[in-house]
Amino acid sequence: MYALLIVDDEKSVVDSLALTIPWEDSGIEEVHRAYSAEEALDITSRFAIDVMITDIRMPEMDGLELIRLIRLSAPRIQSIILSGHDEFEYAQQAIRYQAMNYMLKPVDTQALIKTVEDAIKNIEQEWEKISSMQQIQHMLHANLPVLRNQFLNDLLQNKPMSQHILEERLKILNLPIRMEDNYRMMVIRMEEEFSGYDLQSLSLLEYAITNIADEVFTPFGLWHCITDQGYLVFLVHHEDRKTLNSVDSFAVKLQNHVQKFLNGAISICLGQESFFLED
Incomplete structure (x- = not known):
């Protein structure tokens, strides 16, 4: 199950999104509410947030700066921006900060739900990729002596190999040899x-x-x-x-x-x- 954070300086907007949408049907177990960017930063420091919906225009700190700061400590949080302004500059900055989507207010509820569900799918795919990489690294470590042995045999037999591939294999196999040695x-x-x-x-x-x-x-x-x-x-x-x-x-x-x-x-x-x- 996943945790959602809703951020907006308009309390009514936050409460409405938090209370009127059946988030549990989309796999959301926890819904956190923040009425300022500072409060949102505090929540992300104390809870494992997966998806954040944030307004773009807020006093003291806007949604884009909030996303930028959060990405420094929690880069896997999926961010969705809500804005009352259809401005190209905002959309550009949202892309730069790797926000998942940029949605205009008043937001369509079904479209928002679909976007959150897509964010969850992104998270699941990312964790599957991480898990797969960990398995590959484990297998590589377990078979490192065999792979190193075969690689050196290949070189001794003058098997054709580009310098780029040679450098990559030396790096992957963590071998104590440099090209200039x-x-x-x-x-x-x-x-x-x-x-x-x-x-x-x-x-x-x-x-x-x-x-x-x-x-x-x-x-x-x-x-x-x-x-x-x-x-x-x-x-x-x-x-x-x-x-x-x-x-x-x-x-x-x-x-x-x-x-x-x-x-x-x-x-x-x-x-x-x-x-x-x-x-």
Whole structure:
């Protein structure tokens, strides 16, 4: 159910609209009344208002300024303007402040009801969109490692991709790589000690190695994937080129930690420093 706020400095207008229209039939559960813009601001600060009907000409603060101020704190409130003046300038300003409708007094009751019901539909559609986006974000977060893995594999296989799409995917996947970054590629192969493991165990080992790498390479940004051949490929980057050139010592430390904690050897191949945009 929804809450409606009616604002007008003419008390009779507010009371008439509030009391003579069966708002509950349109899904309105609460009807609030304000006889000034200041009172309306107070009500919107204390109650969750969904739809506001406001007169445009009121003393001290007009309806357009009221809408502007309300949008700063409650941008989802749907606003309907009532005016006794058919002036193009007012209509223009109403559009600028994203009022849903601009209606002339004396207002047609059925037209007003229909406008309020349309406002409610807008609210429902907006919340459905928000809910859908939250679901997408949840799914994206849950599948982020898989998506990052596939994206890097695509780049390693030189799949065609425009710079715009590349930048967008880096942003969406929250990857620690910028287009202008220098990086070094690190390829890891698990040696014979790991050859007897089944696929599930190998998957756990790969996960363990990437976790150890994240800890060892703390000063660096890492992005990794697992290739179809079973290699672990890392892009290692750092803003400072001198620090980036010290990757070799961190790679040795990674080998030692894997040997110590996972009881197996890994071979590491490090590429030369390169720009992210270079082939």
